[in-house]
Amino acid sequence: MQLTIKASGENADAISYLLAKNPNNLYERMHNGHLVRMFYTACTQEKLDVTFFVTPDSIELSRNRSEIYDITSYINDREFAVSSIFCTLLRTSLGTALNGKPKEEYQKWVDHQFAFQFEFGPLASDLSDEQIKNLFEPLGYSVSVTYGSNDYRFSMTKQSAARSITLEGFVTLQNGLRQLFVLIPVLDNYKHYFIDEKEVEKITRYGEGWLDKHPERNFIFERGLRFKEMIRLVENTTSSSEELPPVSTSIRLNDQRYEKIIQVIQSLEAHQHIVDFGSGEGKLSVQLGFVEGVKEILAVEPSQRSILQARHRFEKASAEEGFLLPTSITGSLFYYDERFMKKDVMILCEVIEHIDEHRLPKVMDTILHHYQPRTLIVTTPNADYNSVYNLGKDYRHDDHRFEWSRDEFTQWCDTQNHQNNYQLAFNGIGTKHDEYGTPTQMCIFTRKEQ
Known part of the structure; x- marks a missing residue:
């Protein structure tokens, strides 16, 4: 599972400080047996290119951690496709950028919009390409979807079902990452952990400033939270004028x-x-x-x-x-x-x-x-x-x-x-x-x- 962040334009190297990752060092961390690796291929004043790879331990996911990762005990594409598992493992490495809390001297760049390109995949989703574009284009991104090609020696299929998504647009690093962390689980339509009020708090926090205005807001909540008790709790904690069906109580x-x-x-x-x-x-x-x-x-x-x-x-x-x-x-x-x-x-x-x-x-x-x-x-x-x-x-x-x-x-x-x-x-x-x-x-x- 991979996320590549590219940026161009003046002061692109400031993004490395927002990420709190030294361009001269290879970053490798183990999180509960799963490897997160990051490296820069470019970091200059005009260009930045950094890639995060997540390599989960599929045996750990399916056996040793079954009480945490509620997934099948058999190997399937979930361990190798971007999903809530991917976001969870990557969140620790991107905590500084997600929270917008770099060192004080770099704080001015938190609200600065850069010309970003985010590329992530492989994605295994039941959504059509058009539905995927409907999630990201209202946020100001141009969206391209590419499929892998298979070179089998026997007849099976000419095109892989897995997709790679590329987004291009002007956005702050913090908002760009928060949008990905909300929408990737929506694409996957699965969460490996129990959805409770903490998940509501996370989505409303990461969605601040953009999610309430999104034309697919209800769809995002339905896929991201799954149950209307959770959706209704969001309704009680946001000020959107686009109301969901009213309820008689605000108590969970x-x-x-x-x-x-x-x-x-x-x-x-x-x-x-x-x-x-x-x-x-x-x-x-x-x-x-x-x-x-x-x-x-x-x-x-x-x-x-x-x-x-x-x-x-x-x-x-x-x-x-x-x-x-x-x-x-x-x-x-x-x-x-x-x-x-x-x-x-x-x-x-x-x-x-x-x-x-x-x-x-x-x-x-x-x-x-x-x-x-x-x-x-x-x-x-x-x-x-x-x-x-x-x-x-x-x-x-x-x-x-x-x-x-x-x-x-x-x-x-x-x-x-x-x-x-x-x-x-x-x-x-x-x-x-x-x-x-x-x-x-x-x-x-x-x-x-x-």
Whole structure:
């Protein structure tokens, strides 16, 4: 994967200071096993030519880092084509230029427009050449798209599907790079990491001054953020006059889930002892720590990486008055642990859809008939609502094994309660659609008096 930056005209050599890279040195850095290499072929007062190569370790991507790079375990073109992986690996090397923070004596060049040529590839995209041009031409670039040629000894195809993109225009280095870092993942239509509010913040920051005015703004958001909860958060943090469909609330869906779960817990007579299964980075558990009357919170998570992040979040909250420190436990729903017996509340917040359907009955049998909590709270996406997101047959997250309609979820919950020890109550979370309901569905299992 390659990005070449060329510039011509007076003071072109100033760009090397904006990049914070010495033209006399070969730059090589390893980032989590992946090699980023940079070298200049020209750096004079009138001309600059610098190339960045990214050589990912495909084995590292597909095996050792599967919990970070959510991609197939088999080799494919994603490791070798420009994508969000490419941008992530390159971002560290271009941090000074992206942030516009060179040494003070070179700060004056941050807002200076140069005659740039950006060339990147290979690109494997489902977009047509015309659609690619529609993304870059409104920014003032002339765009050329070239295809590689194949020289096979047998008949296969005369032209490679991979493309190389060249952009030419007057722009500041910072804006040019930020535009690439927003639009390359749009071209690829894939992100190897979970899309959350941090991604919204990054896109709005990198898009400042140009993205709101872009005629393909909505398309960029749809491809870059994938889900309308994320798009709506952008709408609340920008001042564009070109509005997306209005919504009745500015609260993110994830926060609405946590708020609803906490409301349910506060309404329960018994909520002193709580188990948060699949607690992840501890975002819900840390809020539970401020609920009055709670005496114990067990944050159960199999990922050590997430546990470390959760502990850091817990430590920060510990400085606040009235906070009960959750206990982090490395655990799994598939292994019995007597520490979870007879608790007041158990929570499965957006957990079950990450488990293969055929394994779920064992999980629920362990919870309902062995752990026997007084209350079990389960939330999961409502597949009916995916029509509002125009997802087609796609799931909301690449790691989801299924997404159920409201009828399917109701039937499944009834089936799990086969011993009839619990009363079931169903509810919805998020903005309600007249036909498709709410984006998240909830079932509250309440143990009957024995």
